[in-house]
Amino acid sequence: MSNDRLIYLPLGGAGEIGMNCYVYGYGPRDRERLIVVDLGVAFPDMDTSPGVDLIFPDIQWLADRRDRIEAIFITHAHEDHVGALGHLWDRLRAPVYARQFTAMNAVRKMEEQGADPANVHVVGKWPETVTAGPFTVGFLPVSHSIPESSALVIDTPEGRVIHTGDFKIDHMPGVGEPFDRELFAQVSKDGVRALVCDSTNVFSPHEGRSESTVGPEIARLVAEQPGMVVATTFASNVARVRTLAQAGIASGRSVCLLGRAMRRMIETSVQAGVLSDFPSTISPEDAREVPRESLMLIVTGSQGERRAASAQLARGKYLGLTMAEGDTFLFSSKTIPGNERGVIRVMNQFSEMGVDVVDDDNGRYHVSGHANRPDLLAMHELTRPQMVVPMHGEHRHLREHVKLATANGRDGVLAPNGTCISLSGNKPEVVEYVETGRTYLDGSVRIGAMDGVVRDRIRMALNGHVVVTLIMDEDDTPLGDPWVELMGLPEKGVSGASLTEVMEADLGQFLQRADDKTLLDDDKLDTGLRRVARQVAVTEIGRKPEVTVVVSRLS
Structure with a gap:
């Protein structure tokens, strides 16, 4: 056997x-x-x-x-x-x-x-x-x-x-x-x-719907819009990008592709021989000269990605092109779970411009x-x-x-x-x-994932960061009080006093009480100063920040 x-x-x-x-x-x-x-x-x-x-x-x-x-x-x-x-x-x-x-x-x-x-x-x-x-x-x-x-x-x-x-x-x-x-x-x-x-x-x-069913719906939507139409989908969905471009051409619009990933995917499809009938497009430079009602942009960023073309348009301008009241933005895509915040942020930014946003909640423009x-x-x-x-x-x-x-x-x-x-x-x-x-x-x-780098980054983002710096002289005696730098924390706590000043005062008191064993041992100094800084933060602002202690000894 x-x-x-x-x-x-x-x-x-x-x-x-x-x-x-x-x-x-x-x-x-x-x-x-x-x-x-x-x-x-x-x-x-x-x-x-x-x-x-x-x-x-x-x-x-x-x-x-x-x-x-x-x-x-x-x-x-x-x-x-x-x-x-x-x-x-x-x-x-x-x-x-x-x-x-x-x-x-x-x-x-x-x-x-x-x-x-x-x-x-x-x-x-x-x-x-x-x-x-x-x-x-x-x-x-x-x-x-x-x-x-x-x-x-x-x-x-x-x-x-x-x-x-x-x-x-x-x-x-x-x-x-x-x-x-x-x-x-x-x-x-x-x-x-x-x-x-x-x-x-x-x-x-x-039963799943065919890609062919979305074409007529998209063509009808694009043809009905009075202003510029901008549409986004996954750059890799070559069939959908072509459908969008065909809808733009059919409505008498010039079509421009925005976003490196989208242009690269279309070029690769043509080179590989899987796409032979993609409509003619114009450059972003030429698109700036076309009347709004005669222009359609097909852009990257269907998931709200911050650096993609759609997000940059939502923040104001991309390659000299802007959106305005009366324009329409179409999400011809499904939002992947986890990306909802980014997509909604882009939708709201367009809404504030007076742009009409059409998503795919009803399944009409995406399969x-x-x-x-x-x-x-x-x-x-x-x-x-x-x-x-x-x-x-x-x-x-x-x-x-x-x-x-x-x-x-x-x-x-x-x-x-x-x-x-x-x-x-x-x-x-x-x-x-x-x-x-x-x-x-x-x-x-x-x-x-278990190295701790991202974990520490999340902790700093949630709780803020304190840097405590202390200089010890040649006799291993503190050279003045420690000083504190705050990042991501409020300036004042519940006492109304400066958080930096309260923290530095308590740290100074800790050093005055410290015995020689503590003052000679960097690890003990680190532990003690860290504990005091966190105790002050908890009392004053209700948070336990990440604390970095820097002890420098003069030789």
Whole structure:
């Protein structure tokens, strides 16, 4: 009897939406040959990760087994699937495989971080395949909100696995390939051991709508507006950007794209051959000369990002262009949970200008790129898998997807990040747990989520900061009283006196009472001065700030 096993291990993207990273392995326990599916990022927020630029999955488990990694496969070019590739590739150093459009974006990610783009290899769609150790992998086209998205057909000695990636059932997506039911039925006819499946919209009860349904609604809205129209959507949603541009042209407007990410995505789509009929656009310089009622801007920043074009327009001006009363701003996008504050801030700023803001609360101007509950069930029926492993979703999504699978007679398993599943038996089985987490790109360096850097930053943001400085002379006697600098704290406390003066007075009294052991020991001075500063702050302002003590000794 063989001791080999087939395993599945999510390191990111299972128990959250974003930061996707999945591992498949085959071979003897702890000696499996491995493939990696996707290396994505998540985006920070000011509440939990202030100052952080990007969030990556913790790939230490993979890095420790680098010599066993056969290949990295990227399903599509969204940031939460490819955004970490350039940052993390040096720790894995395995060949990267993707379809043309995705590969072009992957190459750029590699070049931006100084990694050799020659490690990215272009693969055609199914039935073309790549052999990677014990795995044979093919890219099966699916419809999604970015061109050339693919499910992966992963053939193993234990049978076939289908990893859906992000998908929806859309037979008229506009740009990119339509969903092909017959193709999925064909690749599944000889049996599918496991379906590892997108779970994002498992709570949406209605069948998903096609991208083609939003075009007429957007065209009608744009044509009815008397002033300038500005619209935002995800830069990667090439089909939607084209729909918006076509609506602008149809209403007799000149169209201008604003935002580097949007222009770059359209250019890449044209170069990759997935977009051939994008309307003509004008430059921002030329747009400034066009009458407002004859202009449409398509801009980045659908999630309220502070540096994106939409937020800058909301603050006043971007590349010489401004919005005014009577103009219309359209959010042709869904607000990702966690981004509501930024989006609402932009909406209110436009409202104060007299700009009419149209969002997508009614679903008229946006459709999701993910499969709704009936479509997930249709995928189950098409592929008829022995096992269903939900991925790409928060914990509640994964759990609900397991319920959907088991209610329809299939073995489902809940596998959030770090849960290693054996797919070798008749049922999926949890065989071990792996420590997972997050790493942060903080400026130009990578830091661990548990390193304390972000924790201290949050504490300072919540409670303020006090710097206490003390100079000791050659005889180890205080050279005057310590002095205090406050950051992020009020000048006066409940006593009405200066917080700085009250704190310095109490610190001076502490030094007068300190014995020689304390005065000779920097650690004891640090502890004592810190305690006094915090006690004063609690009494005067009801806060316990972060305190830094600087003791300088003259020699």
